[in-house]
Amino acid sequence: MLSATTDGEVVILELQREERRNALNLELCREIHAGVDQAVDDGARVIVITGQGSAFCAGADLGGVYGDEFLEALYGMLTRLTQVPVPLIAAVNGPAIGAGTQLAMACDLRVADVTSKFAVPTARNGMAVDAWTIRTLAALAGGGTARRLMLGAESLDVEAALAVGLADRAGTLAHAIAWAHEIAEFAPLALAHNKLILNSTSADDPAIDASFAAVWASEDVRESAAARDEKRPPKFTGR
Structure with a gap:
């Protein structure tokens, strides 16, 4: 099916x-x-x-x-x-x-x-x-x-x-x-965070705060900065 x-x-x-x-x-x-x-x-x-x-x-x-x-x-x-x-x-x-x-x-x-x-x-x-x-x-x-x-x-x-x-x-x-x-080339954690907020039914969902913090603490944020400095596309891993 x-x-x-x-x-x-x-x-x-x-x-x-x-x-x-x-x-x-x-x-x-x-x-x-x-x-x-x-x-x-x-x-x-x-x-x-x-x-x-x-x-x-x-x-x-x-x-x-x-x-x-x-x-x-x-x-x-x-x-x-x-x-x-x-x-x-x-x-x-x-x-x-x-x-x-x-x-x-x-x-x-x-x-x-x-x-x-x-x-x-x-x-x-x-x-x-x-x-x-x-x-x-x-x-x-x-x-x-x-x-x-x-x-x-x-x-x-x-x-x-x-x-x-x-x-x-x-x-x-x-x-x-x-x-x-x-x-699929975009940052997975950022996509997950955005989707979480778009589909959330609560303004006080603690998962949103946790997701926000996880994005900013991720390796992908550092990869994005490195890619800008090195003038190359970023390779996001979702970590």
């Missing part, structure tokens, strides 16, 4: 339920969770998530069971994506509907192909998403857009998503991987 491909310091995770347009079921949610953790453990600097075939993710599998176990796996996976200390890029290669939009939003950056479509049609299907989803949608795309999607059950194509900030760049999987390689 999920493949992992290593490309230098970038890991590409591909959802492989093409016959179900990569809809999320219990097993796939767990595999994404485990796959992201494994990529981090293996030293990935950046992770790209995409879908097999013509869809990024068609949402929750309507043929599955919407019970507590599925919801726990889905939201546990989405939360984990926001917590891992490396950037995640969603290469949105087609429709990202419902849980597909949630998956894209749990990533840090989104590269959207020409066939991309974003929607969270809970008003049409009588379901609900958590507060994080709606608030994150509003933070990324603006309150007006969030209201149109959540109350008017509208959808956004790639141009609209780019215009409001839900998508960061237009492009294919290849463009997303190229961007991932650029980011």
